Amino acid sequence: MLSVTNEKRAFRKTHLIWTLIFTLSIVFVVAAAAGAVFIVEKNRITRQFDGDLIKTAEFIERRLKAPGMMKMLRMMGGLNPIFVPRGEAFQFLFPSGEVFLEVGEQLDTPEVPVKEGFSTEGNYRVFTKRIDLGDTVIFLRVGRDISDLMERSRRLLSMYLLLLVLTAGSAWIFGYFISRLALLPVRNAYDSLKRFSMDASHELKTPLSVLKTSLDVLKYQENVPDEVKNKLSIMEKNVEKMKKQVEQLLLLVRSGETFKNAVKERINLREFLGEIVEAFVPRAEAKGLKLKIECPDSLFVEVEKDVLRVVLENLIDNAIKFTEKGEVIVGAHDDGRLTIYVKDTGPGIPKREQKKIFERFYRLSRNTEGSGLGLSIVKELATRLKAKIILESEEGKGSTFKLIL
Numbered sequence: 001m002l003s004v005t006n007e008k009r010a011f012r013k014t015h016l017i018w019t020l021i022f023t024l025s026i027v028f029v030v031a032a033a034a035g036a037v038f039i040v041e042k043n044r045i046t047r048q049f050d051g052d053l054i055k056t057a058e059f060i061e062r063r064l065k066a067p068g069m070m071k072m073l074r075m076m077g078g079l080n081p082i083f084v085p086r087g088e089a090f091q092f093l094f095p096s097g098e099v100f101l102e103v104g105e106q107l108d109t110p111e112v113p114v115k116e117g118f119s120t121e122g123n124y125r126v127f128t129k130r131i132d133l134g135d136t137v138i139f140l141r142v143g144r145d146i147s148d149l150m151e152r153s154r155r156l157l158s159m160y161l162l163l164l165v166l167t168a169g170s171a172w173i174f175g176y177f178i179s180r181l182a183l184l185p186v187r188n189a190y191d192s193l194k195r196f197s198m199d200a201s202h203e204l205k206t207p208l209s210v211l212k213t214s215l216d217v218l219k220y221q222e223n224v225p226d227e228v229k230n231k232l233s234i235m236e237k238n239v240e241k242m243k244k245q246v247e248q249l250l251l252l253v254r255s256g257e258t259f260k261n262a263v264k265e266r267i268n269l270r271e272f273l274g275e276i277v278e279a280f281v282p283r284a285e286a287k288g289l290k291l292k293i294e295c296p297d298s299l300f301v302e303v304e305k306d307v308l309r310v311v312l313e314n315l316i317d318n319a320i321k322f323t324e325k326g327e328v329i330v331g332a333h334d335d336g337r338l339t340i341y342v343k344d345t346g347p348g349i350p351k352r353e354q355k356k357i358f359e360r361f362y363r364l365s366r367n368t369e370g371s372g373l374g375l376s377i378v379k380e381l382a383t384r385l386k387a388k389i390i391l392e393s394e395e396g397k398g399s400t401f402k403l404i405l
Contacts, residue, residue, distance in 0.1 A: 011187060015179055022175030023168060030167045038160045042153055049149050050118060053127040057142045060090070061131050064140075087145035089124065092138055107143050114139045123147060211239050266302045269332050269340070270295040276312050277330055283320050284328060291320075294331030301338055301405065304385060311381050312342065314374040315401050319344035326398070338405040348395040357391060 063069060089105035097112040108121050110128070116139075119126050124143040131138050218232055273293050284291040312330070319328045319342050326345025333339055349357060358379040382389040382403060393399035 018179035023171040026171035089143035091141040290327035315342040343400040349393040
């Protein structure tokens, strides 16, 4: 369930998550489709480039098979005809690897045995073809500078990345408004539930107060049998329990409004703890418990005072409620981070239940009292204080709740 004190943040976070999901989904689809087009187009450009090399090699092969052409090539050895375009290279060699004619740009001498096919040598794409001239077998190597091919590929990649950026931006804007519309019914339902809880809790407070007052009057009237008085006491106890549960529920639902105008104050922590503990002394003494404060006199903190008060009151109330003998210690220390703690010598909390202890309406298996809302309130108000709440407990040795600010 969303935190009431952080409902705006929770809805905003959910809104952004759904916007992100929508954006990533659209970007993924566009990236896949555009990526396929990019690969196909890049392969087409490469095939076209390689096709030109093959056509050039086949054209030269046809010319080489003309009578006397091989003899002419031998005579041209060492010459570099000026008609070869810049960036192109032609290399003629025997199967032994001996180069007998090279024109245009200079290519590396291939390893022996010479292999047919395509290769990339430096900044050149080279196509090697075996040519059988009857009495002689030679290899023709046609090379061409791939700078233009690489430039075309880079431009294609830039267009692809630009498309993804534009798609992501457009999808984010569109998804932002779509997800807000999608969350609107949820927000309305949440607000309706919140209003109902507030109204129901508020309406219950008055009849419960009237009922409690009536029970008090009946219990102390004359000529009321002891058996009836006992039943009235039980009823009064349950009404008081229900009244407290309604008050906690109302606080939980309205906590955002209750502390809407809360501001941070710099307080002396020991004096503040003393004020809170003083209100619980009669309850602790009634159960034979010692209520102690462990806090340096000079420890100050800047915090939303009223919010911290509710947190500590709930923790101390729980500690006294579940501790039958021993003591309850309320303390604070600053070891780099300020820690406020409530420690008791109660029965402790089983490990299997420690993770669930802060859930709303969750009560320990041994607990037949309480509303199951106190620690939920503590958890949510700790979030408001930007604090971390930690439970340290061991069965039979008590529990310590730490609020780290």
